[in-house]
Amino acid sequence: MDSEKDIITPTVYAPNLHLFAFHLWRGLTGESDSLASNRHQLWQKADEILQGLGFTERLHIPGYPNNSEEPPGAQINLHPQNKLELTGKLPNSDLTITGLLFAHRLYDSYSLTVNLRRPEQENQQKTAEVPISFWRNLNTERLIFLPSFVDSSLGQTLLLTAFLPDSHCNKTAEDLQDLARSCLKQVIPSRKIELPALCKMGELWGSPLFEFGGQVLDKNMEEEAEVTPHILIYLFRNKFSSAKFEGAYLQFINLFYYRNKVISAYLKTRNLHRKTYAIYTKLEKKVRSFKKELIENTTCLALTEVQLEQLKMVLKELAALDLEYARLLRNYKHCQNTISINTKNYQVTLEDIVKILPQHKERVNPEDLDFFREFGTQTSGYFQSRISDELNYFVEGSNLSDKAIASIRGIVEIEQTQRDRRLEQQNETLEDQIQAVGVGIATGAIIASTSPLIFQQEKISFPWEASHGDRLHPFMLALLLSLGSAVVAWWVAKGLIGWGRKRRLRQKQESKN
Structure with a gap:
């Protein structure tokens, strides 16, 4: 603990x-698979606090320490007797201490x-005043009431x-600042943890x-x-202030929760x-790199295979980042x-405090709670304004990514379409060449098959000769018939191939539409 000692140790009456x-x-869903993995940690810490202070009592509530079923509802007091009452001795002292422990479930959280x-x-x-070292x-030496020990996922508020x-x-409150800081040092040893700054001081119910x-x-x-430890120090001038606080105690639990x-x-x-x-920075770099790549390739008639693969990799990376x-x-x-939701609940709870206290015969005015109302109007308002500005900025990054992804996909699709057309043209050219080769082979076959007729005994005569024969030589007749048949077959085959090609093209267009 802090070894510093004041010359005169201040005293207070009935410290809490x-x-x-x-x-x-x-x-968000409330299903079993959405439950927090360490949801009972807060109850475990409660038992450790009781043990550290020498209490024999332990927390026994639905769901802890056994996995029994919890009662349904939005705001539930989980303790069977509504609260656990405590009586013991202050550590390292003969002073009697008493206490209460509440365990609530508030919507999606434990309290x-x-x-x-x-x-x-x-x-x-009436008990005597005690030194502020009571706190x-x-x-204890383990600082069992500080965030470093409790380690609750939604934070905590410590009130003295x-x-x-x-x-x-x-x-006045200004005159009591030094006393408040002395009380603060009792729960936060300055040599172990940096003291949080005084954020606000004022009065609550006098x-x-x-x-x-x-x-x-x-x-x-x-x-x-x-987040720095949140600690409130409330110093009563009279019983009136204390009674108002006690009368709205459950509402203050909700207020600090929100x-x-x-x-x-x-x-x-x-x-x-x-x-x-x-x-966002990574997305910007990727988009700039993509833009540079486009500028460098404006003079190219087509992307190379390597460039196309690079674009596909950029597309995958952008999609993952997006x-x-x-x-x-x-x-x-x-x-x-x-x-936004909890700020509204916070403000509603303040109004509930104003409404509930008259039922306890304690008159209260709305302006009495201005000390707490500032958080709901100014602090939370600043949070929401800052987040809105940041979201507006980041949304532009999402639009930038969407446009880049759409552009890359368009380029890849266009390039793929052009490649398909080039391949189709190449196939058509190849088909034409095959057909020409087929004609050549057929012609050669015809000549080869009719060439033996050349050696027939009949003399070959030609039409332009004066003394041509009465009929064609068998070789000439076979050659003419073969060539004629080949031309007719070629013309029919060409027509059928063209008709089939047009039919496939028409079907492809209809499927796209």
């Missing part, structure tokens, strides 16, 4: 520690609430409450309230974003922004919707 931790239970306190009365007598002993000594009751941390730190594009859902979703967008930007890019954008938009 409230842990509000939230952990994801399931995904753990631990309240440990020094009682206001013992044996019907240090309660947190206590009654101010009579000598401090008339001091008593000073200080907010430390709870900010998303997005350092750069290379490291994971993180707040942490918003912060958790925004934290995810910071990491999604880094990943999406990296994919698919991953679309997945990241989908998650981005889901986080945006989560922030």
Whole structure:
């Protein structure tokens, strides 16, 4: 622990520690395969906290430690007795401490609430003030109430409450800053963990309230974003403020739940922004490379086989990047919707607090909750505005990828069509050559088959001779008949081939239409 000691250790009356931790239970669908793999981690941490403080009680609720079925519903108190009551001793002290533990299921999440306190009365007598080191002993050497130990997936809020000594009751919030920071140091040893900054101070129902941390730190594009510990310190001036807080305790559980859902979703967008930007950069490089390739090949009549294969590889890479890019954008938009929905729920819960307290005979005005209302109007509003701007920027990257993929596919299809036409022309030329060769072979065969007639005893006479014979020589007659038959056969074969080619072309066009 921090070895620094104040000359005069401040004291407070009836100090309380409230842990509000939230952990994801399931995904979007709610099906069994969408349940979080470590959904019972929060309950395990609750048992570790009880064990670390020397309590013999353990958490026994539906689904934990046995895999029994949980009751249905959107907002469910999972504890059979609604709450687990605790009584014990402060570690390393004889001081009695009491407490309550709540286990809720809120929509898609689990909620753990631990309240440990020094009682206001013992044996019907008011207890004495205790040093603020009470919180240090309660947190133990393991710092069991900090995010590093609880490690809840949706974050947590730690609230310290206590009654101010009579000598401090008339001091303003500005005058009590040093006391609030001293209380903060009791749960966060400065030598182990950096103290979160004071983000806001004000008053809630007439008593000073200080907010430390709870900010998303997005350092750069290379490291994971993180959230500083969120710690509230509420110092009561009177019983009136304490009673109002107790009267709306369950509403405050919901309020901190919605707040942490918003912060958790925004934290995810910071990491999604880094990943999406990296994919966007790769897409831009691929598109530029493709554009350069097009410019260099404007004078070429046709793409080579190597160039065509390169284009196909670029197409596959772009398609894979575009698919991953679309997945990241989908998650981005889901986080945006989560922030929007939970911001509205946060604001509704504030109104519920205003409505519920008069039922407890505690008068409250809406402006009393302005300390918390700022998160729903300004902080969350900034989150949503920033995400919208980033999504508008990244959507252009998706359009760029779609156009590049469409262009490459068009080029490949055109090139393939041209290759098919060239191949068809080559085939036609080859067919013509085969036909010519066939004619030559047939002619040679005809001559070869009729050549023996040349040696007939009859003299060969020709029409232009004055003394030609009365009839043609057998060789001439056979040759003329063979050539005539060949011409007729060639003409018929040519007609049939042309008709068949036109018929196939017509069928191909009809299938395309």
